[in-house]
Every structure is written in C-alpha cells, then in structure tokens.
Amino acid sequence: DVKVTQSSRYLVKRTGEKVFLECVQDMDHENMFWYRQDPGLGLRLIYFSYDVKMKEKGDIPEGYSVSREKKERFSLILESASTNQTSMYLCASSVLAVSGANVLTFGAGSRLTVL
C-alpha cells in the first residue's frame, strides 16, 4: 500500500522555537508538497519540490523553509515558530505529470500548536 508518512502527528512548541516537520514517501514520486489546513479555508500551498534539492515557493512561504536532500524525504522547517503558525500541516506527493490529472497522495497530517 502506497504511503506518505509524517513523522509527528501532534506537536506542541513554544514561540521562537525551531520546528522540523518530516515527510517520507515510498512511491518514488518526483513531486512533494507542504500544505497547511485551517478551519474555513482551503488548503494553502507553502512549498513544493519537483526534484531532489529543488524547491519552489507556494502561496504562503513566509516564515517557512524546506529541504529535500533525498527523493523520498521532504522536510518543512519553521525557523522561529509563532502562534499564527498553529495549524494542521499536510504533506503530499505525486508523480511528475505535466497535466491537470496529477493525483495527490497525502499524509495524515501534523497538528502543530505554538504557545
């Protein structure tokens, strides 16, 4: 069964802490994505990557960075966590397909609370 695994389901951090959210996929997908999901809003894209060591900003990259050193792993980094980064973070992957029909496979999410 294909899988996207997010290492932490629940995290509680303090303002100013550095936070790492890890995501691993076992499907040999080229594309990987980080979204945040907040009540009443659609999924918002933070960063994505089409290849190893490659990254592109999404719609809301401020306050975040990413790392993709290996094809299967895509990490989201909050350099200095703030309370407005309290959210559910979803990682996703997909095959490389320049078409609309690019189905995403999501991880179960990491719920981050920043105090």
Place this chain on the structure above:
Amino acid sequence: GQNIDQPTEMTATEGAIVQINCTYQTSGFNGLFWYQQHAGEAPTFLSYNVLDGLEEKGRFSSFLSRSKGYSYLLLKELQMKDSASYLCAVVDSNYQLIWGAGTKLIIKP
C-alpha cells in the same frame, strides 16, 4: 482573484442521496478534483473531471459543467462511513491547485 465555493456543512440521512456543489472562478481550467477527508485523516482522491458530463464510480458520481464553472459530487445510498469533509479543487492555467474550504457532511441514522 481565484475562488472556489462550496457549502460549509450539509446533513443527510443514511440510505438517502446527497449532492455537494462546487462553483469556481479561476484563471483557466485544467480539471477539477474531489477528495474525501475523514476527521483526523489524510485527504483521499475520489474523482477527477476535465470534460463536461457525469462520471460514475459506484455510489459516487461527479459532474462538471465548464461553461457554468460548476461541479457536484453525488453520493447515493449514504452510509455512516460517508461522514467526512469533501474537498473540491480546481487546476488552473498554471497547473496549480486551487482548493475550496471543504464541505462537512454529517450522516444521521
């Protein structure tokens, strides 16, 4: 701007039929997705429409009208396990996904 509208919440009865609507205004169109998300779980793919018309997959069907900027997801013979949020997402002219806020569907016995 780009906009996807879907109802926030709907309630239906077990065994009945429910239609969840999605209207969109985007810069270009390269397809529309429906995903299902149970509480606390990952969204999972339900359907993809790029041409007008109805696509049926078992109890679930998805309809698209590109000229009206409109889609719906039709769920038949509702089961309690269908209680979930249903997310509509449109692929725009840059092949970027624009997401609706989701519709929470509550199934009552």
